[in-house]
Amino acid sequence: MRNLILNTDSYKMSHFAQYPQGAEYVSSYIETRGGVYPETVFFGLQAFLKEYLTRPITQADIDEADAICGLHGVPFNREGWEYILNEYDGYLPLEIEAAPEGAVLPTGNVMVQVINTDPKCAWLTSYIETALLRAVWYPTTVATVSRACRDVIARYMEETAESFEGLPFKLHDFGARGASSEETAALGGAAHLVNFMGTDTLSGIMAARRYYNADMAGFSIPAAEHSTITSWGRDGETAAYANMIEQFGGEGRLVAVVSDSYDFWNAIDNIWGSELKEQVQQFGGTLVVRPDSGEPTEVVPEAIERLMASFGFETNSKGYRVLPACVRLIQGDGICARSIEAILEAMKERGLSADNVAFGMGGELLQKINRDTQKFAMKASAIRINGEWRDVFKDPITDPGKRSKRGRLALINNGQGYRTVREDEVGDQRNVLVKVFRNGEVLVDWTFDQVRERAGSN
Structure with a gap:
């Protein structure tokens, strides 16, 4: 070829x-x-x-x-x-x-x-x-779509957050497996990094490095997938979550855990919010809870409010509620520019700051575009x-x-x-x-x- x-x-x-x-x-x-x-x-x-x-x-x-x-x-x-x-x-x-x-x-x-x-x-x-x-x-086109998402997120951060400090990591590239080829993932992944700094597409990092002299254009964190959680069995769900904190926790560290393998609401209310609450509060970093199913405009704000019920919240100077630094949420299912706006609008209507959430975008970012x-x-x-x-x-x-x-x-x-x-x-x-x-x-x-x-x- x-x-x-x-x-x-x-x-x-x-x-x-x-x-x-x-x-x-x-x-x-x-x-x-x-x-x-x-x-x-x-x-x-x-x-x-x-x-x-x-x-x-x-x-x-x-x-x-x-x-x-x-x-x-x-x-x-x-x-x-x-x-x-x-x-x-x-x-x-x-x-x-x-x-x-x-x-x-x-x-x-x-x-x-x-x-x-x-x-x-x-x-x-x-x-x-x-x-x-x-x-x-x-x-x-990928860079353009990514920038449009950035504009939407920035607008809601301006309205509901204290600053734009977290903006570069608000949209994470989940698109590598959905791209049509490794070269597609490389070029599209690099294009996304023009606007953001979060990615799981290693090919995009390498493209930015080889073609644009970027020593390191993007960053990621340890994260669970369904296989690593469900391999513990349903009765071992709490142990699987605890293992994530034990293995990857520490001062200033972030760890993402997909939490909808069985009953997402039980995972938030009883496992994260009760059984493992003390570990989350004391491990020194930030737990990023990831739902991966359901209607995002309903699941995201509901999940944030349930986390607030367990971990508390502060109200910022703009009047919007923010989770404590030890816990956040990332929505990586069904994400596109339109759904990001719909989710953030639903959060805003419930008095929730955009600071509480980040997004992961896959096929809509690297594949669902054309000439x-x-x-x-x-x-x-x-x-x-x-x-x-x-x-x-x-x-x-x-x-x-x-x-x-x-x-x-x-x-x-x-x-x-x-x-x-x-x-x-x-x-x-x-x-x-x-x-x-x-x-x-x-x-x-x-x-x-x-x-x-x-x-x-x-």
Whole structure:
């Protein structure tokens, strides 16, 4: 699966023979054309550049692609690929410029622009579309969804909590097992960490480390699963819980225990709230109780109030009740941006601070999105033929929303937000797009801290 020549759609194979005679350069761009969220957090291109475009194609790649295309029934541009191999040592003669990663861009703006650097390779710009668009739309969409969740949580913390101190750990990534591949988990997991610092997706931590120089981008805690609790048997439930505190308790430590294997309300009222109450209060850290079933808008506030009945509470300066530091709750079942808001609203109505709860999000974070969540597209916008630049665009009468941009593009920010203009209209304004890749070389190496700072999560 590492043959870059075959990392495309079949129909791309015939496009080299479809451009006008005299075509020298083709310029294309990536944008969101709308979607669920009005803004996107641009992220993930650097990982693709480092992982794929810094590796040259080889003669073996060309031979394999030629054989595959012959069997598959599509033409193959062997001459073009061997030209790249011989003239550029297999590195793609492309120049890519992009918005700084972490930038929060309103929909409808250019975030990536790509052009061939050799007039004999005008076909290459659109050929890379499949791989390049996929490399951008997925992590950018995950980062956008994660940020939307952060905005919701922050709003309720502003209304019901004393500070935003715990915000970076309010949404934990539970999505690794629900992702379609390890690479998906890595890119999506890293994208979530642009906005938060809690994760159980180790692949995401490694992606942030390898591609964005992050020594450690996310953190986790010891946590139980149903198998480790139920292996003690129903009669051993109390012993299973006590073992968690014994094994992982200590000053300043957190430990999460799933508590709904049998009777969740009994676990709260009688086991945590009575039999093990003293241990919880004295182990020096924080017990995080995890329900994993039921209707979250009902279970979460009810569970918090039952914990308060056993462990007490304080009322903060905003008039909302907060559990003592020794106990909290995490809801990791049925979580998405909508359910987070519904849960926090239900808590607010019952006078409960958002400080009492954290969330774990799985499939809704890393998997239940697609290219149309933010309506991503990559389109050609300019072509140079025999030395003359021409606009390239589509304007379908049946769907004005798919109208594409014209000309070589630039992204400006005059203090009133980002806006896309033609490159020849920039004037004395600064083009925000940065050249990040040229002919096999990555030109910019953003750090994860820089990405987080731009996204406003530092």
